Amino acid sequence: MKLTVTIAGVELKNPIMTASGTFGSGRDFEPYTDLNKIGCVVVKGVASREWAGNPPPRIVETYGGMINAIGLQNPGIDVFCKEDIPFLRQFDTKIGVNISGKTIDEYVEVAERLASEDVDLLELNISCPNVKEGGVAFGVDPFMAALVTGAVKKVARQPLIVKLSPNVTDITTIAKAVEDGGADAVSLINTLIGSRIDIHKQKFILSTRQGGLSGPAIKPVAIRMVYEVANAVNLPVIGMGGIMSGEDAVEFMMAGANAIAVGTANLLDPAATMNILAELETFMRNKQIEDVNDIVGVVNKAAISP
Amino acid sequence: MNQSINRSRTVCKIISNRPLVDQVFEIILACPEIVKKVRPGQFINLYCRHSGRLLPRPISVCEVDLRNGHLHLIYAILGKGTEEFSGYKAGETMEIMGPFGNGFNLDSSDGNYLIIGGGVGTPPMVELCKQLKGKKTIVAGFRDNPYLVDRLKQYGDVYITTDNGSAGFKGHVVEFIEQRGLKGTIYACGPAPMLQGIQAYAKKHGLQAYLSLEERMGCGFGACVGCVTKVVADTDTGWRYKKVCKDGPVFDAGEVLFP
Numbered sequence: 001m002k003l004t005v006t007i008a009g010v011e012l013k014n015p016i017m018t019a020s021g022t023f024g025s026g027r028d029f030e031p032y033t034d035l036n037k038i039g040c041v042v043v044k045g046v047a048s049r050e051w052a053g054n055p056p057p058r059i060v061e062t063y064g065g066m067i068n069a070i071g072l073q074n075p076g077i078d079v080f081c082k083e084d085i086p087f088l089r090q091f092d093t094k095i096g097v098n099i100s101g102k103t104i105d106e107y108v109e110v111a112e113r114l115a116s117e118d119v120d121l122l123e124l125n126i127s128c129p130n131v132k133e134g135g136v137a138f139g140v141d142p143f144m145a146a147l148v149t150g151a152v153k154k155v156a157r158q159p160l161i162v163k164l165s166p167n168v169t170d171i172t173t174i175a176k177a178v179e180d181g182g183a184d185a186v187s188l189i190n191t192l193i194g195s196r197i198d199i200h201k202q203k204f205i206l207s208t209r210q211g212g213l214s215g216p217a218i219k220p221v222a223i224r225m226v227y228e229v230a231n232a233v234n235l236p237v238i239g240m241g242g243i244m245s246g247e248d249a250v251e252f253m254m255a256g257a258n259a260i261a262v263g264t265a266n267l268l269d270p271a272a273t274m275n276i277l278a279e280l281e282t283f284m285r286n287k288q289i290e291d292v293n294d295i296v297g298v299v300n301k302a303a304i305s306p
Numbered sequence: 307m308n309q310s311i312n313r314s315r316t317v318c319k320i321i322s323n324r325p326l327v328d329q330v331f332e333i334i335l336a337c338p339e340i341v342k343k344v345r346p347g348q349f350i351n352l353y354c355r356h357s358g359r360l361l362p363r364p365i366s367v368c369e370v371d372l373r374n375g376h377l378h379l380i381y382a383i384l385g386k387g388t389e390e391f392s393g394y395k396a397g398e399t400m401e402i403m404g405p406f407g408n409g410f411n412l413d414s415s416d417g418n419y420l421i422i423g424g425g426v427g428t429p430p431m432v433e434l435c436k437q438l439k440g441k442k443t444i445v446a447g448f449r450d451n452p453y454l455v456d457r458l459k460q461y462g463d464v465y466i467t468t469d470n471g472s473a474g475f476k477g478h479v480v481e482f483i484e485q486r487g488l489k490g491t492i493y494a495c496g497p498a499p500m501l502q503g504i505q506a507y508a509k510k511h512g513l514q515a516y517l518s519l520e521e522r523m524g525c526g527f528g529a530c531v532g533c534v535t536k537v538v539a540d541t542d543t544g545w546r547y548k549k550v551c552k553d554g555p556v557f558d559a560g561e562v563l564f565p
Binding site: 021023053055267270 | 565
């Protein structure tokens with residue numbers, strides 16, 4: 001059975017990745033998960049310097065999901081390079097670094113700093129809904145999205161994934177813009193903007209009033225968008241949004257994803273990635289699928305020959 | 307996600323699940339492996355059966371029964387998840403994970419302790435009192451109906467306060483300790499305003515104090531960075547957010563910056 005997939009020239013041993021911000025840098029998962037079994041660990045967003053993040057409350061549960069407003073709390077790139085890269089390098093997995101910034105210069109600074117580091121992929125976060133500057137401000141405007149992609153691509157030494165926001169009218173417009181800007185791959189979807197109100201206190205639950213909705217509740221939206229983007233650009237697609245099982249992973253790949261990322265499920269079960277991999281293998285065995293790449297985008301073929 | 311259960315979550319049998327007072331339940335779970343690891347002040351993630359309720363409910367450990375391998379947890383019905391728990395019957399099973407958090411520092415050499423609990427912040431004081439060696443003065447505050455009083459009495463002098471005066475001192479625990487001028491190394495768990503009052507009291511009287519904080523949590527094991535609290539730090543601003551689930555829930559009172 002072949003599980004290896006290639007994303008922008010980087011070969012992953014299997015299509016299971018982690019969604020940034022749900023796996024830290026892997027340390028908290030080591031007691032429960034064999035990090036060697038993950039295709040690529042995509043770490044929590046890193047900025048050029050330490051970010052404090054938003055005041056609490058930052059998390060609230062919703063039906064079949066959760067809303068977070070962490071605000072990209074991170075210790076900054078220097079601490080990350082010193083502590084997290086050596087930690088992850090002990091394992092046989094690829095390292096993807098999610099880059100955060102408030103300005104184009106800040107994104108560029110992080111990519112430049114990583115140019116000499118032993119990491120495999122960069123993921124440009126232009127879709128975080130929880131920071132006022134940067135983040136989603138770049139991700140909802142095709143011109144700005146292309147601009148920041150191009151600027152980072154110029155200094156990057158690793159293939160560049162751009163993470164797309166679903167909080168747009170037409171996600172394919174942004175996907176095409178970052179393709180034109182030089183992206184090597186796209187990942188989607190980031191969280192959907194949502195909110196919850198405490199009806200007893202008559203106020204918003206999250207300190208920021210709104211945050212990013214994730215979890216199985218958003219999966220159908222993600223499947224639709226992955227399908228649209230996979231058919232709109234000539235780039236590898238990393239699909240994510242509410243993946244809880246191997247069957248969910250298969251669904252994303254059939255929609256057109258070349259690899260998938262597990263997000264919220266990690267927080268509910270720190271062994272989620274391993275279980276999803278095992279379930280994916282079981283599915284392939286039962287359906288006699290030799291190569292996982294054979295299921296990528298199969299819905300298109302089905303549509304042509306009814 | 308059946309396999310996952312073996313690796314991270316533990317399926318355990320419910321020994322009993324009964325109300326102590328209105329809206330407050332004690333659930334006893336059989337989980338010998340977890341019981342062996344628990345330290346006072348740590349918490350356990352309880353998972354709902356309802357598939358729409360994804361996040362764990364973190365509940366502090368009230369007591370461990372090492373001999374029987376039983377875990378005693380006390381929860382108040384505060385929402386749909388805890389309401390679901392209250393319907394669980396003895397003999398059924400539930401999924402849990404833990405223990406998580408740092409727990410209380412038991413190395414204090416003082417030998418004279420002031421143990422303070424407020425509402426559902428009282429349960430963790432039972433196992434703490436059991437394991438702390440020395441003289442213990444215990445103050446527990448409740449809105450109206452006190453619980454756990456008899457269990458706490460095994461370990462020291464117990465004073466009760468209630469908001470409405472239905473039992474013990476009428477008023478808040480901080481008012482009580484101020485009136486009595488109680489002293490000792492403080493261990494406290496309860497709502498933030500109470501802990502803030504205790505922090506001020508400890509500072510005024512030069513007492514060492516440990517505060518167990520509460521915050522809305524996501525995962526419970528440090529990954530999501532959802533449950534943070536502001537602490538004094540060597541940064542440009544003079545503070546940084548620490549994780550309540552992993553760096554806490556117990557913090558030195560001197561480092562906590564209440565909003």
